[in-house]
Amino acid sequence: MDRMYRQSSGRPQVAVVGAGIAGLTLAAALVQAGLSCSLFEQAALLGEVGAGIQLAPNATRILHRLGLERRLRAVATRPEALEMRRWDDGTLLRRTPLGARCEELFGAPYYTVHRADLHRQLLEALPSGIVHLDRRVERVEQRQNGVVIDFTDGFGVMSDVVVGTDGIHSVVRELVATDQPRFSRQSIYRALIPAERVPATLLDEPRVVLWLGPGQHCVCYPVSQASRMSFGATVPITEWTSESWSTLGSVLDLAARYRGWHDDVVTLTSAPDSVSRWALHDRDILGRWSQDRVTVAGDAAHPMLPFLAQGANQAIEDAVVLARCLATATPQTVPTALRRYERIRLPRTDKVHQISRNNTIALHLPDGPEQRDRDRSLAVNADLQSQNWLYGYDAEYDLEPGPAPGETPGNRRPPQGGQTRAHSTDHALPHAYDGAASPRCHELEREP
Ligand SMILES: Cc1cc2nc3c(=O)[nH]c(=O)nc-3n(C[C@H](O)[C@H](O)[C@H](O)COP(=O)(O)OP(=O)(O)OC[C@H]3O[C@@H](n4cnc5c(N)ncnc54)[C@H](O)[C@@H]3O)c2cc1C
Numbered sequence: 001m002d003r004m005y006r007q008s009s010g011r012p013q014v015a016v017v018g019a020g021i022a023g024l025t026l027a028a029a030l031v032q033a034g035l036s037c038s039l040f041e042q043a044a045l046l047g048e049v050g051a052g053i054q055l056a057p058n059a060t061r062i063l064h065r066l067g068l069e070r071r072l073r074a075v076a077t078r079p080e081a082l083e084m085r086r087w088d089d090g091t092l093l094r095r096t097p098l099g100a101r102c103e104e105l106f107g108a109p110y111y112t113v114h115r116a117d118l119h120r121q122l123l124e125a126l127p128s129g130i131v132h133l134d135r136r137v138e139r140v141e142q143r144q145n146g147v148v149i150d151f152t153d154g155f156g157v158m159s160d161v162v163v164g165t166d167g168i169h170s171v172v173r174e175l176v177a178t179d180q181p182r183f184s185r186q187s188i189y190r191a192l193i194p195a196e197r198v199p200a201t202l203l204d205e206p207r208v209v210l211w212l213g214p215g216q217h218c219v220c221y222p223v224s225q226a227s228r229m230s231f232g233a234t235v236p237i238t239e240w241t242s243e244s245w246s247t248l249g250s251v252l253d254l255a256a257r258y259r260g261w262h263d264d265v266v267t268l269t270s271a272p273d274s275v276s277r278w279a280l281h282d283r284d285i286l287g288r289w290s291q292d293r294v295t296v297a298g299d300a301a302h303p304m305l306p307f308l309a310q311g312a313n314q315a316i317e318d319a320v321v322l323a324r325c326l327a328t329a330t331p332q333t334v335p336t337a338l339r340r341y342e343r344i345r346l347p348r349t350d351k352v353h354q355i356s357r358n359n360t361i362a363l364h365l366p367d368g369p370e371q372r373d374r375d376r377s378l379a380v381n382a383d384l385q386s387q388n389w390l391y392g393y394d395a396e397y398d399l400e401p402g403p404a405p406g407e408t409p410g411n412r413r414p415p416q417g418g419q420t421r422a423h424s425t426d427h428a429l430p431h432a433y434d435g436a437a438s439p440r441c442h443e444l445e446r447e448p
Contacts (some may be wrong), residue, residue, distance in 0.1 A: 010330055010331075011034075011035055011036070011329075011330065011331075012035065012160035012161050012326055012329055012330065012331045012334050012337075013035075013036055013037070013038075013159050013160045013161075013331075014030055014035055014036070014037040014038075014159065014160070014161050014162075014163060014326060015037070015038050015040065015147070015149055015157060015159035015161070015162045015163070016030075016037055016038070016039045016040070016162075016163045016165055017039075017040050017137045017140075017149070017162065017163065017164050017165060017166045017171070017172055018039075018040075018041060018042075018164065018165040018166035018167055018170075018298075018300070019039050019040075019041035019043075019046060019123075019131055019133075019165075020165060020166075020167055020298065020299070020315075021053075021118065021119070021122070021298065021312045021315055021316065022165035022297050022298025022299065022300070022312075022315035022316075022318065022319060023039055023041070023163075023165035023166075023298070024039070024119065024122035024123060024126070024131075025062075025063070025066070025122060025315065025316050025319040025320075026163060026165055026297060026318070026319035026322060026323060027039045027126055027130055027131070028066045028067075028068075028122060028125055028126060028319075029062075029066060029319045029320045029322070029323030029324075030323045030326070031126065031127060031130070032066060032067075032323070033323045033324060033326070033327035034327065035323065035326060035327060037130060038130060038132060038157070038159070039126075039130055039131045039132065040132050040135040040137060040149070040151070040157075041131060041132065041133050041134075041135060042134070042135065042136035042137070043133060043134070044133055044134040045133065046119060046123060046131070046133065047116060047119070049115060049190070049246070049276060050114075050115075050116070050190075050191070050192050050276070051114075051115055051190040051191075051192065051230055051232070051276070052112055052113060052114055052115065052192070052221060052223040052230025053112070053113055053114075053115050053118060053309075053312055054110070054111070054112050054208065054221065054309040055072075055076070055110070055111040055112075055113060055118070055312070055313060055316075056110055056309070056310070056313050056390065056391050057102055057103075057106035057107070057108035057109065057110060057391045057392075058106075058108075058313055058317060058390060058391050058392075058393050058394070058395070059312070059313035059314075059316035059317065060072070060108045060109055060110070060111055061106070061107060061108035061394065062316050062317065062319075062320045062395065062396070063316065064108060065320075065396075066125065066320075067125060068121055068122070068125055071121040071124070071125070072111060072113070072118075072121060073109075075113060075114070075117040075118075075121065075224075075225075076109075076111035076112065076113040076117070076118075076223075077111065077112045077113070077206050077221070077222045077223060077224075077225065077226055078098070078099060078109050078110065078111060078206065079098050079099065079110060079111075079112055079206045079207045079208050079221060079222070080097070080098060080099040080205050080206055080207050081095050081096060081097050081098055081099070081205070081207045081208070082094075082095070082096045082098055082110075082207065082208040082209075082210075083095050083096075083207055083208070083209045083210070084209075084210045084211075084212060084378055085209065085210065085211050085212070085262070086211070086212065086213075086262075086375075087211045087212055087213025087214070087217075087261050087262065087265070088213070088260070088261065088262060089262060090211070090262040090263075090264065093212070093375050093378045093379060094378040094379055094381075094382045095382060096382055096383070096384050096387075097384055098110040098207075098208075098384070101384055102384060102391070105384055105385060105388075105391075105392070106388075106391045106392050110391075112206075112208065112221040112222060112223055112230070113223055114192070114223040114224050114228070114230070117223075117224070134153075135151050135153075135155070136151060136152040136153075137149055137150070137151055137152075137166065137171050137172070138150050138151060138152045138171070139171070140162055140164075140171065140172055140175055140294060142175070142291070142292050142293060142294060143158070146158045146159060146160055146293070146331075147159055147160070147161065147162040147293045147294055149162060160293065160331040160334055161293045161294070161295070161326065161334045161338070162293065162294045162295075163294075163295055163296065163297055163322065164294070164295070164296040164297070164300040164301075165296070165297050165298045165300055165315070166300050167298070167299045167300060167303070168181055168281060168283065168299045168300070168303035169181070170296060170299075170300035172294060172296055172300060173296050173300050173301070175291050175294050176286070176288060176289055176290060176291050176294065176295070176296060177284065177286050177288075179283055179284040179286075180283070181281040181282070181283050181303070182281060182282050182283065183239075183240060183279060183280075183281055184279075184280045184281060184282050184305055184360065185236055185237060185238060186234050186235070186236060186237070186280040186305070186360065187234065187235050187236075187237045187240065187277055187278060187279055187280065188232050188233065188234045188235075188277070188278050188280055188306070189232070189233045189234075189235070189249045189254045189269075189275045189276070189277050190230070190231070190232050190233075190275065190276050190277075190278065191230075191231060191272035191274065191275040191276065192223070192224075192228045192229070192230050192272075193228060193229045193231065193268065193271045193272050194227070194228055195222075195226060195227055195228060195229065197267075197271040198220075198229045198267075198268065198271070199263070199264045199267045199268070201264060202220065202229065202264060202268075203222075203226070206221075206222045206226055207221070208220075208221040209221070209264075210363075211261065211262060211264075211265050212363055212364070212365075213261060213364070214364065214365070214366040214367060215235075215236045215364050215366070216233070216234045216235050216236060216257070216258075216364060217233075217234055217363045217364060218231065218232070218233040218234075218258065218261070218265050218268070218269065219231065219232050219233075220232075220268055229268070231268050231269075232306075233254060233257070233258060233265075233268075233269055234280075234364075235254075235257045236364075237279075240279040246276055246277065246278045246279070247276070247277055248274060248275070248276060248277065249275040249276060249277030250275075251269075251270065251272055251273075251274065251275055254269050254275055255269050255270040257269075280305055280306070281303065282303065282304070282305055282357065283303050285302070285350050285353050285354065286301070286302075286346075287346070288342065289301045289338075289341075289342045289345075289346070290335070290338035290339060290341070290342050292335050292338075293334050293335060293338070294338075295322070295338045295341065295342065297315060297318040297319060297322055298311075298312075298314075298315030298318060298319075299311060299315065301318065301345075301349070302314060302349040302350075302352075302353050304352065304353045304356040304357070305356045305357060305359070305360060306356070307356045307357075307359035307360060307363055308352060308355050308356040308359060310352050310356065310390070311356075314348070314349050314352055317345070317348070317393075317395035318341075318345055318349075320395055320396055321341055321344050321345055321395050321396070321398065321399060322341045322345075324396065324399050325337040325338070325340045325341040325344075325399070326341075344395075344398045344399065348393070348395075348398075352390070362374060
């Protein structure tokens with residue numbers, strides 16, 4: 001078996017498993033921090049599913065600092081607002097301004113982007129020779145002098161530290177946790193629709209629109225310079241019969257599940273030529289992510305339901321914190337650096353993970369008194385400033401030593417002379433879709 005990628009320089013050599021958003025961002029952050037890394041990906045070709053993704057300022061400021069600002073501004077759309085509407089008549093429940101207001105408040109934009117575009121930009125920003133394709137990790141084993149990765153093809157490497165960014169089915173997570181993915185009884189249809197098939201009312205201004213209804217919701221936003229609309233439509237299901245966690249769905253079934261909804265939703269859900277369909281899963285919220293020289297990041301660490309649109313954004317926060325913790329480590333002090341990383345990250349991702357779960361209920365309330373309470377609280381908390389705890393958070397300031405009195409990871413002081421602002425979360429409701437949960441809904445979530 002080959003053994004390579006081990007260096008005896010004074011700085012730790014990092015092996016990263018999985019070239020999704022977490023792995024690619026981590027590689028970019030490690031390179032920027034002057035560390036040497038190798039990224040191993042099972043796929044023979046890198047690509048991403050045909051769907052969009054929302055990138056919030058808590059992540060875009062990090063991507064910009066990694067040198068991606070020009071590239072991202074070229075391929076991403078900057079939505080002007082996030083709207084939440086009623087499922088049947090489209091009544092506007094909340095409109096949160098994004099666009100310039102977001103940059104003014106948080107010093108970074110809100111983007112919607114085609115996943116393939118994001119992947120390409122991250123990949124192109126990396127020096128060549130870092131990403132190794134067609135390398136499926138079978139096993140990771142701690143040894144006294146490093147960590148050994150065995151690949152399914154018999155190839156093997158040794159490294160000072162191994163980071164699993166290998167997604168919700170992570171092989172690396174098996175070293176730090178024994179839990180299994182849990183089916184959430186939710187499935188989501190996703191597709192990209194050419195702009196010419198999208199209702200004109202949704203094209204007059206780039207924005208994220210959500211329709212909330214009993215048991216399910218639909219979201220759409222423009223990508224690819226507004227030439228296409230990305231949409232996701234959830235449906236409750238009792239079981240997932242396919243062996244795969246994603247499969248092709250039926251446009252007819254989707255349209256049937258959204259019959260009777262607002263005209264715009266009916267048009268959107270009937271418009272695609274094909275749709276992909278995903279079974280949504282959750283996993284335990286862990287108290288530890290690391291064991292000695294092995295750790296996890298992104299979905300491998302905190303695979304959250306997509307009901308706060310934060311899974312990838314949190315993965316990007318993980319990446320920069322982990323890279324900075326490792327940057328000051330030696331091969332001998334790697335375990336301490338990994339403990340510091342998880343100490344910084346766990347409180348933040350726990351909260352976001354939990355709200356994502358709670359939103360399964362909050363987004364899907366049947367019409368009635370609780371739904372009316374939720375809708376009232378949505379209207380009250382429409383201002384973007386109420387999202388400071390989420391969007392104003394700057395992961396890199398958590399790396400600074402010595403919090404000021406009264407500071408917590410969620411309300412760090414703003415940087416000296418910096419652009420971002422962080423504020424108390426005390427009276428903030430989570431961002432609607434991005435957190436429609438009212439306190440009442442949190443209570444509901446805890447009921448058996
Ligand atoms: C419907 C939906 C909508 C979402 N919308 C948003 C959104 O708007 N905003 C947001 O922030 N998040 C969103 N998310 C969440 C987001 O997609 C994920 O959190 C994010 O993609 C996770 O990235 P990752 O790199 O951690 O994992 P993954 O994307 O799963 O990447 C893991 C990589 O590891 C590779 N790999 C796996 N096993 C091995 C192995 N054994 N050996 C080598 N390689 C391996 C895989 O091939 C893959 O390339 C959404 C999720 C869903 C399902």
